[in-house]
Every structure is written in structure tokens, then in C-alpha cells.
Amino acid sequence: KQEVTQIPAALSVPEGENLVLNCSFTDSAIYNLQWFRQDPGKGLTSLLLIQSSQREQTSGRLNASLDKSSGRSTLYIAASQPGDSATYLCAVTGGATNKLIFGTGTLLAVQP
Amino acid sequence: EAQVTQNPRYLITVTGKKLTVTCSQNMNHEYMSWYRQDPGLGLRQIYYSMNVEVTDKGDVPEGYKVSRKEKRNFPLILESPSPNQTSLYFCASSSRLATGELFFGEGSRLTVL
Numbered sequence: 374k375q376e377v378t379q380i381p382a383a384l385s386v387p388e389g390e391n392l393v394l395n396c397s398f399t400d401s402a403i404y405n406l407q408w409f410r411q412d413p414g415k416g417l418t419s420l421l422l423i424q425s426s427q428r429e430q431t432s433g434r435l436n437a438s439l440d441k442s443s444g445r446s447t448l449y450i451a452a453s454q455p456g457d458s459a460t461y462l463c464a465v466t467g468g469a470t471n472k473l474i475f476g477t478g479t480l481l482a483v484q485p
Numbered sequence: 486e487a488q489v490t491q492n493p494r495y496l497i498t499v500t501g502k503k504l505t506v507t508c509s510q511n512m513n514h515e516y517m518s519w520y521r522q523d524p525g526l527g528l529r530q531i532y533y534s535m536n537v538e539v540t541d542k543g544d545v546p547e548g549y550k551v552s553r554k555e556k557r558n559f560p561l562i563l564e565s566p567s568p569n570q571t572s573l574y575f576c577a578s579s580s581r582l583a584t585g586e587l588f589f590g591e592g593s594r595l596t597v598l
Contacts, residue, residue: 404584409589416575416589417575422585424584464528471582472543473530473533473582474530474544475520475527476527
């Protein structure tokens with residue numbers, strides 16, 4: 374059964390710092406991996422989608438990488454800003470099933 | 486504007502009173518799904534639909550029903566709600582599960598007394 378883990382569970386950094394969020398999964402037979410952002414009381418917003426055949430995706434200050442063989446993905450945020458404060462979740466879509474499995478998220482606080 | 490719309494956004498009900506949470510998307514997406522989000526448990530998939538008239542169970546389907554009679558709508562039905570179904574519910578859609586970005590609704594906060 375696919376399991377998705379995110380480390381750390383919470384992170385606090387000063388504004389301007391570069392940071393990395395981690396996501397690991399146990400079954401490498403995936404279609405894709407997505408990173409989402411969730412603000413308190415709100416729905417999820419898709420940040421980056423990496424297909425299983427891709428190694429990384431970039432959008433603005435965000436860069437996500439995928440290493441299927443090791444079951445890992447990272448989300449790199451450059452020059453963090455207070456507006457980046459939110460919970461970040463990764464999710465994998467299984468190849469063996471059609472299920473979408475979420476990690477438990479990393480709560481990020483960027484201090485001004 | 487491309488969006489996934491859920492209703493109601495907030496609902497307080499009592500045990501055993503049937504309710505339906507509606508979900509509608511305007512992007513002609515094939516894939517739709519329902520999740521519940523609980524503190525400490527994260528987001529868990531309830532049901533999903535690969536296309537019209539095709540639905541399947543997620544990880545926590547007990548106590549829920551769904552239907553997909555038309556492409557844009559995917560209602561979540563609680564036939565006899567119980568307090569353990571108190572949760573934040575999200576509907577999501579995607580053009581195709583394997584390749585498409587997932588779009589989420591704003592969420593429906595349900596309290597069952």
C-alpha cells in the first residue's frame with residue numbers, strides 16, 4: 374500500500390531564506406506527483422505537477438524534483454516571503470491503482 | 486472562470502438526517518473525486534470517478550455514496566450521517582488522472598451532532 378511521508382512537519386524560516394521541503398513515497402509505480410499549497414480554511418491550490426517520466430518542474434521561485442527510483446521528491450522555494458506561509462502537501466497518483474494519496478503536509482511559516 | 490464549486494460550504498446537521506454535498510466543475514474534466522480532511526490524518530480519498538457512470542471506492546468509502554450521471558456533477562451523499570463524519574470535505578477534478586493537474590473546490594465543513 375502506497376504511503377507518503379513529508380518531513381519536516383513544520384518549518385519556520387526568516388524571510389529571504391531558500392528552503393527545501395521533502396516528500397517520500399513507498400511505491401515507485403506512480404503516474405505523477407503534485408505539490409499543493411493550502412491556506413488556513415481554504416482549498417488546495419496546485420503548484421507543480423511532475424509526470425513520472427520527468428525529473429523536475431519549475432514555476433517562478435518554485436522548483437520540484439522527482440526521483441522515482443528512490444521514492445523522493447523535493448520542493449525548493451527560493452527567496453522565501455511571508456506570503457509563502459501555508460501548508461504544503463505532496464500527493465502521488467498510483468500506477469497500480471487510480472487512487473491519489475496525500476502526504477500529511479509541512480506547515481511553513483516565513484517570518485518577516 | 487475555471488472552477489470547482491461545492492455546496493453547502495458549511496452545514497450543521499443531526500445524526501441520521503440524509504444530506505447531499507454537491508460538486509460541479511466547468512472544465513469538462515473526466516476525473517472527479519472526494520476527500521475528507523481531518524486533523525492528524527490528512528487528506529483521505531472517499532470516492533473517485535474516472536468518467537460518467539464510472540465510480541470507485543477510495544480509502545474511506547464507508548457511510549458515503551456518490552453518483553456520476555453527468556460529466557460536470559459529482560454529488561456526495563451521506564444517507565445516515567454520524568458524528569464521525571464531522572470533517573472538512575473537498576471535491577476535486579482533473580482532465581485525466583494520469584496527466585492532469587488537480588483542481589480543488591473551496592471545501593465544505595460538515596458538523597454532525
